[in-house]
Amino acid sequence: MLNAEDIKTWLKKIGRDRAWLAEKTLVSKRTVDNWLSAGKPIVPQKMELIEKLMSGEEEIEFELPPDFEKQLRAMADEAKKTIEDMVSHILQVTAKAHQKRKAEAVHKQFTPVKTFTAPPLEAQGQIIGNIAAGNLADGDTIPQDIRLYRELEKGEYLLRVNGHSMEPSIPDGSVVIMKKYTIPPIPKPGTIVQYHDERGVTLKKLVCRKNPETGKMEYTLHPINPAFGDIEP
Incomplete structure (x- = not known):
């Protein structure tokens, strides 16, 4: 079973540092420092990847997009996973795809993976x-x-969103998950709602404001983008 000293000895032997290992295992350098200096356990998926690197197996190369961290965080939130769990999931999926390609290309020249592989939907x-x-x-x-x-x-x-009044939170072309609302009769202020009447339908934030003329509190359909005006329901 590998331990921290084995990994440190190996890194020294191949002339690589902890930053390189962090890049290859898709974690931060601080995480690697925790593994090798603070005695923190290495999760099985990362240990398996380190063992493959140490055995000299072909490395899987990633060309990550500039906004990869933002995309990864959004994917993790949508899948209700931590970022670390999402990274582990991606690694597992990519490794399986990599092994499948190797099996299918026994008599062909191997070509390393050069693009980021998203987890399956x-x-x-x-x-x-x-x-x-x-x-x-x-x-x-x-x-x-x-x-x-x-x-x-x-x-x-x-529903797919057409328009810019809810940007930057909900960009034009976004797909939103709506949920039918029944109890109580009116959603609480601050809720983003689908409103419709004889004029049509729109996506807005429901707010409650005091009418300066009557002094009464009234509901208003409010856009997030300040370039757009309120709509009176």
């Missing part, structure tokens, strides 16, 4: 239509199948 969903993020407007109802990282819960449905 796990659930099937359907976008049931579009919703305006601007003024009230008609939305289409052309369904579109989409793959998701989780199953939709009871009462949830998908």
Whole structure:
């Protein structure tokens, strides 16, 4: 069983430092320092990867996009995983794909993986239509199948956002998961809602403000983007 001293000896022998090992195992240098100096345990997935590196097996090369950390955090949030769990999941999926390619290319020249491999999508969903993020407007109802990282819960449905009034939180073209609202009759202020009347449909934040003329509290449909105005429901 490998230990920290074995890994430190190996790094010295091959002329590599801890920063290199951190890059190869997709963790921070601080994590590697914890493994090798503070005696923190190495998770099995990372230990397996280190063993492969030490045995001289072909390395899997990653060309990560500039905003990889942001994408990874969003993927982890959507999958309800920690970033470390998501990284481990990606490593497992990539390693399996790598081994499959090796098996299929016994008589071919090996080509290292050069692109980031996202984890597989796990659930099937359907976008049931579009919703305006601007003024009230008609939305289409052309369904579109989409793959998701989780199953939709009871009462949830998908809409694609058209418009810029909810940016930067919800960019134009985003797919939003909506949930049917029944009790109590009106959502609490601050909730992002799908509102519709005879004028059309729109995605807005529901707020409650005092009418300066009547002194009464009234509901308003408020955009996140300050370039757009409120809509009176």
